[in-house]
Amino acid sequence: MGGFVQRLAVLWGFITLSITLLGGLRDHPDPPRPDTSQAELAQLGQEYGDLRVWASAIAVAADTLPASNTEAAQVLADQMARLLRPLEQDFERTTASLSTAQLEIILPLWERMAFAHAGLVMLQEEADSLGSDPGLEPMALHNLADQLSAVLDFATDIQEQVLDRLTTPPPTPIRAI
Numbered sequence: 001m002g003g004f005v006q007r008l009a010v011l012w013g014f015i016t017l018s019i020t021l022l023g024g025l026r027d028h029p030d031p032p033r034p035d036t037s038q039a040e041l042a043q044l045g046q047e048y049g050d051l052r053v054w055a056s057a058i059a060v061a062a063d064t065l066p067a068s069n070t071e072a073a074q075v076l077a078d079q080m081a082r083l084l085r086p087l088e089q090d091f092e093r094t095t096a097s098l099s100t101a102q103l104e105i106i107l108p109l110w111e112r113m114a115f116a117h118a119g120l121v122m123l124q125e126e127a128d129s130l131g132s133d134p135g136l137e138p139m140a141l142h143n144l145a146d147q148l149s150a151v152l153d154f155a156t157d158i159q160e161q162v163l164d165r166l167t168t169p170p171p172t173p174i175r176a177i
Helices: 002-025 037-064 070-097 100-131 138-167
Strands: none
Touching: 037 070, 037 138, 070 100, 070 138, 100 138
């Protein structure tokens, strides 16, 4: 029995030594993941701006359509839905680019951003629904474009605050000597 315990202790020591030596042979630890959060946030802000232009154009186009032209209104609603679809993945990609420390700094703002994106998803679903409605009146499309503009304004405001908070260094107290 004593020989077994001794062999087990030697084996355990050999395993421990091997792990220690192999760990020390590694020249370079994995490099830290590059911080792409600011670029992703800026890209998201650009997409909000582009969508705002489209929402305005759709609202203007809906205003010029006669109430009987439901086909054109359906096409515009489909276009709006297609433009909104990529935002969900873009928001997820932007969220994934943020570190845990960054998310802790901006958590209340990011919760508002998530709320805005939930609204964008709901508007995209409504645009899909309106795109298949043969009785769609252009005024309903105009109202949807107005709602989209309002949500985009809110999301843009939050995005700018998040970007500002992440790029502004925290204040440091000045020490008297």
